[in-house]
Amino acid sequence: MVDFGRVVQNANRVVDSAGKAVNDAGHTVGGFVRRAVDRPVDARKPQTVTVAAPRAQVMQFWRDPENLSKVFGDHVRVETVEANRLRWTWDTAGRSTIWDTRVDVTSEGLAFVGEDDADTPGPRVVLAVSDAPRGGTGMTLRAEVPAPDLVTGAWTFTALYRARALMQTGEIPTLQGSPSARESEGDA
Amino acid sequence: MRALCWMGVNELSVETVDDPGLVNPHDVIVKVRLTTTCGSDLHFLGGYLPGMREGDVIGHEFMGEIVETGPEVTSVQVGDRVVVPSFIGCGKCPYCADGLHAACDTTNPNAAMQQPLLGYPTGGIYGYTHPFGGYQGSHAEYIRVPFGDVNCFRIPEGIGDEQALFLSDAVPTGYMGADFCDISPGDTVAVWGAGAVGLMAAASAKIMGAERVIVIDRFRDRLDRAATKVGTETVDYTEVDSVYETLRESTGGRGPDACIDAVGMEGHGTGVMQAYDKVKQALRMESDRATSLREAILSCGKGGVVSVLGIYGVTDKFPMAVLTNKSLTLRTAQQHGQRYMPALFEHVLGNRLDPSWLMTHDLPLTEAVRGYEMFENKEDDCLRAVFRP
Ligand SMILES: [Zn+2]
Ligand SMILES: [Zn+2]
Numbered sequence: 001m002v003d004f005g006r007v008v009q010n011a012n013r014v015v016d017s018a019g020k021a022v023n024d025a026g027h028t029v030g031g032f033v034r035r036a037v038d039r040p041v042d043a044r045k046p047q048t049v050t051v052a053a054p055r056a057q058v059m060q061f062w063r064d065p066e067n068l069s070k071v072f073g074d075h076v077r078v079e080t081v082e083a084n085r086l087r088w089t090w091d092t093a094g095r096s097t098i099w100d101t102r103v104d105v106t107s108e109g110l111a112f113v114g115e116d117d118a119d120t121p122g123p124r125v126v127l128a129v130s131d132a133p134r135g136g137t138g139m140t141l142r143a144e145v146p147a148p149d150l151v152t153g154a155w156t157f158t159a160l161y162r163a164r165a166l167m168q169t170g171e172i173p174t175l176q177g178s179p180s181a182r183e184s185e186g187d188a
Numbered sequence: 189m190r191a192l193c194w195m196g197v198n199e200l201s202v203e204t205v206d207d208p209g210l211v212n213p214h215d216v217i218v219k220v221r222l223t224t225t226c227g228s229d230l231h232f233l234g235g236y237l238p239g240m241r242e243g244d245v246i247g248h249e250f251m252g253e254i255v256e257t258g259p260e261v262t263s264v265q266v267g268d269r270v271v272v273p274s275f276i277g278c279g280k281c282p283y284c285a286d287g288l289h290a291a292c293d294t295t296n297p298n299a300a301m302q303q304p305l306l307g308y309p310t311g312g313i314y315g316y317t318h319p320f321g322g323y324q325g326s327h328a329e330y331i332r333v334p335f336g337d338v339n340c341f342r343i344p345e346g347i348g349d350e351q352a353l354f355l356s357d358a359v360p361t362g363y364m365g366a367d368f369c370d371i372s373p374g375d376t377v378a379v380w381g382a383g384a385v386g387l388m389a390a391a392s393a394k395i396m397g398a399e400r401v402i403v404i405d406r407f408r409d410r411l412d413r414a415a416t417k418v419g420t421e422t423v424d425y426t427e428v429d430s431v432y433e434t435l436r437e438s439t440g441g442r443g444p445d446a447c448i449d450a451v452g453m454e455g456h457g458t459g460v461m462q463a464y465d466k467v468k469q470a471l472r473m474e475s476d477r478a479t480s481l482r483e484a485i486l487s488c489g490k491g492g493v494v495s496v497l498g499i500y501g502v503t504d505k506f507p508m509a510v511l512t513n514k515s516l517t518l519r520t521a522q523q524h525g526q527r528y529m530p531a532l533f534e535h536v537l538g539n540r541l542d543p544s545w546l547m548t549h550d551l552p553l554t555e556a557v558r559g560y561e562m563f564e565n566k567e568d569d570c571l572r573a574v575f576r577p
Binding site: 155176 | 213214245260278279281282297312322324334
């Protein structure tokens, strides 16, 4: 049962701390919801989604630079420079960051490995594919890129979400052209 | 085009914005004929739900006419009169396949904003904050509807615009809430909140065979509508010492078989818990005033179902022990309108359901700011203000 005595006490305590709480608005505005939404997830932590597509199709999808440009976001371009060599270009705030990678087919899936770090554990984007429970292909993505401030866990999750959408429905959800669209949206 | 935009907390304005156009191959453009206010809009209007940005077009319950279709749309065409559920489904993911369209895995462009909070993001919704997709809302002359084949339902002859409008959200939400209750003939169902959703939940519970439906609210006009339009019993909670005791005593000491909460975090109430919640909400420490939810859980008979339609943020003081010890089932969802639309068309055509009376105020879109003011303050017994762009 509800302990009303304690509730009243708690309520009083809340009122007493009102001034402090208001001054401390940065921590209290929007409460838990806002804090959770604002907390960036580390891109090095793996993110996984399942797509209703066979493993071979998934592997082929991620080797196509046109698909990579679509799923990795509006501020990064991925182009083929030569066979199995990709160039990633981030255009942010008037600054371009270029990253050249090799495309390695590994036992777990694909690895986009920085040219300068080919043989050391350096920056890389790693895709692992697996048979998902109840069918489909699990896609696990983690990223460590040369300029870590360029990407967060939202970048890898968004890429997976878009890849699944594109493979399952033929399109990526977008706010393009919408009066509510904002530059930072639908993007990593 | 003209559209109603969110310009800040408690600040709306009719602005001129760009017309939407086709973007994806399954898109449809709908010319909006009718669009309505919803209680859940008040959450972000008041600043209790974060994620709005200045200039966002709001509104998520609407019907209209298709004026443009993408190259891969096959089942609807230009000229069709359609109603569109507020949550957007893709029709292809496992959740859409199971009829859980609000949980769609595909349609939220800002899914990554929701993931840290929910773990697994919802589908997108029109005009309802950026974590919920950031899509343009329906209080506008035109709206882009993704996956037109899945989300546009051609309105049968014999169903008027004013009836079809509410099949977008208020009716399917209420219907789903009653569906959750697994009603058997002879059951008693209590419904907290006599807004549009609560009234439609009550009407649906009757369609599904409930013998007694009891609606709880504090507004006389709303309770009168429950009694006269839906044929329910009513409880004015400001006139009884305890809603729980009133329900218990009127159900032979057993309690209702199912309780539907159609109030949500903007709920009012009386008593100490309410004061506690209100203080916390004022400080933005907790976004909820969960009086009706606690009361529904407390009131529900043993082995019953508590069906939650009201929208909550984060609720503390949650009476978990009451759920456990009474063997209650808690069921809740955002609305899966696509799943229920064919049944709802049948009920309207069969004269078992007529939601058109939910529209108490019929206004041009240019008066939408005033419409929201009347809706929020329940002026002139406003139940739903409807706008014609
Ligand atoms: Zn609504
Ligand atoms: Zn879906």
